Amino acid sequence: METPDQAVLRRTPFHPQHLAAGAKMVPFAGYSMPIQYPAGIIQEHLHTRSHAGLFDVSHMGQIDVRGPAACAWLESLTTADLAGLASGRQTYALLPNSAGGIIDDLMIQRLGDDFHVVCNASRLADVMAQLAAHAPTGDCTYALREDLALLALQGPLAETVLQPLADVAGMRFLDVRSLDAGGLPLRISRSGYTGEDGFEISLPVASAAAFADRLLAHSDVRWTGLGARDTLRLEAGMCLYGNDIDETTTPVSASIGWAIGAARRAGGARAGGFPGAAVILGEFSAPPARVRVGLLPEGRAPQRAGTKILAADGREVGVITSGNHSPSLGKPVAMGYVERSVKLSGEALHIESRGQKVPVAIATMPFVPTRYRR
């Protein structure tokens, strides 16, 4: 299903395969992307939790940062402890603005002295602008790799499916390897955005479709669209940029303070030294007024982003930033920001939905236990 106005959208190397698989294509961050296939979001979601889902995430930005000064330059822009990141490992990191807000959230991989950064498609222009505004002066270069595609293979059978093609069995969660699959160079990390075990596979655009076909030849692998990607990450309690974090939210308020490496915090070996550091580090000792929490609305109706959270006296104390039906739990789940005092007091909260009061409880995330291979 393709509409004429999608003709101007960019296409990933897997576009013909999506159409052949019967995908519903939607515009997303300038790309034509599959939101779902004929099985539907719920079946795709459950298949990823029980078998293995294959996701085209080639719209995401992939940036190489190389040279002896790469580590120091990236540390000057991000919250991660990259000097302490071993070769062959990956870390989650934030790219903060000068006010402590989040320009983007990143995965940063290290192989030797070289780094590979994966950023959100919707934020690529802003990420590149931030890099350019603080362009490296020392012995370091960076380059957007538009010649690379990106696949995510997620689910309990991911290793079984991938091992015949590339030797991934010895990898642990957040390991990164440069591997050869019959002459095809792959950069594989054991990571993902679903809460399941799985892999993210960066590979040359020219060979990408053929490699996807080899994965799909396995009967346990199915294409899985952006719709299921969103419900999977919501169950895993992970932030979606633009919904749950943005340039106005700070890391501690977003409950992702763990993305600031210990060495980069107050008292650490290389404390601060990134944009917004004073604000961000200050929130560890003087907590922000609002914090991101998991939310369980009563009843069956999905409660979605933008819905206000109210206290018993009707006072507005928060807002839902992501919410949907949880296919794994068969009930609605959500996340959002509430006043920290409300989180601490445990007072009763509700939302107004179509004229009715729906109780909503603060809940621990993830909603579905993660199953990483640590």
Added chain:
Amino acid sequence: MNHPDNLLYTDTHEWVRVEQDGTVVVGITDHAQDALGDVVFLQLPDVGRKVARTESLAVIESVKSASDIHSPVSGTVTAINPPVADQPELINKDPYGSWMFVIKPDNAAELDTLMKASAYSSSLG
């Protein structure tokens, strides 16, 4: 897409079956359920509620989005189908078996504004 000839259709994608007693049974079309994707919630109106033609009287939510369901005619709700609200996934499996509510029309002439199957199918392009 399947749009049976024995039904009438609205431009907001409800199907309408006119019964012998003049009441109308309403659900959503195969096209509508396909566009919505997996349905996870249905809120039905109260029996006895008076509605105007095109007024929203039920809400359907899928994993993708929420939509209103509109009354095809002015009238009174005389019955609802709670089993479908209990198992909203039935709407995807069997959109024409999954009726949602019955309306007793105030004015049967309003039925003339509805589309036949052929017209509805062509309206979808």
